[in-house]
Amino acid sequence: MTAPTAGRLLFHRDGQSAWNMAVDQAIAESVGQAAASGAAPPYTLRFYTWAEPTLSLGYFQSSSDASPRFDRIRRVRRSTGGGAIVHHHELTYSLTVPARAGEHGARTDLYRGFHAAVINALHRHGIDARPNHLTPSNADGNEAFLCFARRTDEDLIVSGYKVLGSAQRRAKRSILQHGSLLLRSSGHASELPGIVDLTSVSLQSDALLNRIVDEFTAMTGVAFHRDALSPEEQARAERIAERRFNRDDWWQRR
Amino acid sequence: MSRDKSKLLYAETHEWVDVAEQDGQKIATIGISGFALEQLNDLVYMELPEVGKTIDAGEEFGEVESVKAVSPLYSPVGGEVVEVHSELPDNLEKLNDDPYDFGWIVKLKINDESALGNLMDFAAYEKQCAESG
Numbered sequence: 001m002t003a004p005t006a007g008r009l010l011f012h013r014d015g016q017s018a019w020n021m022a023v024d025q026a027i028a029e030s031v032g033q034a035a036a037s038g039a040a041p042p043y044t045l046r047f048y049t050w051a052e053p054t055l056s057l058g059y060f061q062s063s064s065d066a067s068p069r070f071d072r073i074r075r076v077r078r079s080t081g082g083g084a085i086v087h088h089h090e091l092t093y094s095l096t097v098p099a100r101a102g103e104h105g106a107r108t109d110l111y112r113g114f115h116a117a118v119i120n121a122l123h124r125h126g127i128d129a130r131p132n133h134l135t136p137s138n139a140d141g142n143e144a145f146l147c148f149a150r151r152t153d154e155d156l157i158v159s160g161y162k163v164l165g166s167a168q169r170r171a172k173r174s175i176l177q178h179g180s181l182l183l184r185s186s187g188h189a190s191e192l193p194g195i196v197d198l199t200s201v202s203l204q205s206d207a208l209l210n211r212i213v214d215e216f217t218a219m220t221g222v223a224f225h226r227d228a229l230s231p232e233e234q235a236r237a238e239r240i241a242e243r244r245f246n247r248d249d250w251w252q253r254r
Numbered sequence: 255m256s257r258d259k260s261k262l263l264y265a266e267t268h269e270w271v272d273v274a275e276q277d278g279q280k281i282a283t284i285g286i287s288g289f290a291l292e293q294l295n296d297l298v299y300m301e302l303p304e305v306g307k308t309i310d311a312g313e314e315f316g317e318v319e320s321v322k323a324v325s326p327l328y329s330p331v332g333g334e335v336v337e338v339h340s341e342l343p344d345n346l347e348k349l350n351d352d353p354y355d356f357g358w359i360v361k362l363k364i365n366d367e368s369a370l371g372n373l374m375d376f377a378a379y380e381k382q383c384a385e386s387g
Contacts, residue, residue, distance in 0.1 A: 060299040060319050081299070081319040102266045102386055105293040106323035142298070142321075152321060168323040172267065 007043040009213060009224035017054040017076040017087075018245035019237065023229065024094045024176055025079055025244075026237035030230070032174035035098035043222050044096045047209055050074075053088040053188055058147070058167070062254045065145055073188055077251050080178040082167035083147035088186035089194060091205055095177040099170065106168055110177050111154040117219055118156060118164055118181065121211035127199050129156045129163065148182055148192045159198040257354040259288070263370065264379035265330035270354065271373060273364070280364040282331045284315070288353040289383045294320040297346040302338040303360060309335065311369035315360060331369045333362035
């Protein structure tokens with residue numbers, strides 16, 4: 001993939017659900033606007049966790065498909081597609097990049113690039129992870145309600161279980177890629193084990209995260225520097241949270 | 255009657271437009287080009303606008319989810335939605351085989367013809383597709 005040489009790296013711990021989603025949209029909008037004005041906005045890589053266990057629904061999923069077992073946790077509808085995720089003992093990331101005018105469909109190179117960085121980072125912790133299409137079972141299926149019970153080619157598999165899945169949203173001049181790395185099983189979706197449950201490795205999320213960034217830098221040539229949201233992105237995120245992700249009609253859109 | 259893709263107009267964002275006169279009004283029928291559909295592969299969801307909605311040129315009129323990506327659909331012209339192809343979201347598997355006839359998505363009563371001047375003819379659109387690889 002071709003990429004600029006500098007990137008922004010953001011960490012947000014324990015964000016509210018609507019805020020977490022709104023920040024990603026705010027970044028995608030600011031990257032898109034910069035690209036449309038002829039600038040070359042940097043890649044923005046963001047890692048975040050959630051203030052409370054939260055069910056995030058894929059953009060096209062129906063809220064009525066969420067079983068009553070999720071009634072007790074926070075909920076939000078994402079702008080990206082795919083299946084629902086229980087954000088509890090996991091690490092969420094977003095990667096936002098500029099897009100050329102007229103680009104269309106999924107950017108497979110972004111999936112493969114980021115997932116390869118996670119494979120290499122996990123390998124450095126002694127964990128064998130590989131894309132679903134390279135596993136012996138190469139399971140398939142996109143009907144399950146929960147994302148981690150679905151399988152597509154680029155999903156990462158450890159010991160037969162999916163531990164990383166990603167989905168993209170395209171705008172005119174930017175692409176937002178969301179993903180979730182499942183570290184440990186949640187009591188709200190106990191059928192889905194995480195990396196720590198599947199291996200005997202005690203993973204520290206900060207160490208893992210730094211290794212993922214190092215590997216992604218090695219792969220893309222993009223040097224990521226710690227950064228914060230600009231005041232414009234902050235204000236934009238607040239507006240988006242209020243007008244979209246915090247609203248009941250957004251959750252009940254389908 | 256089958257639409258001839260070489261006679262349609264195209265937006266940079268890969269929507270095609272067929273403009274026809276109907277009861278003294280210009281009606282734009284809009285769909286997604288075959289080239290874009292090949293890149294989107296395996297559409298799983300499509301959202302259509304409501305009839306009666308007014309959409310500006312360049313504004314989103316719907317969205318599609320393909321394997322791993324949600325993409326907006328942009329209206330190449332401005333106007334009022336007068337008809338939507340309501341059978342399409344439940345028959346997306348037919349779209350790739352017939353993007354220019356069965357694949358029509360919406361019909362708009364055009365309220366501003368100036369945006370038509372920004373669209374490409376088939377030759378220019380083919381050139382854009384070739385350059386984007």
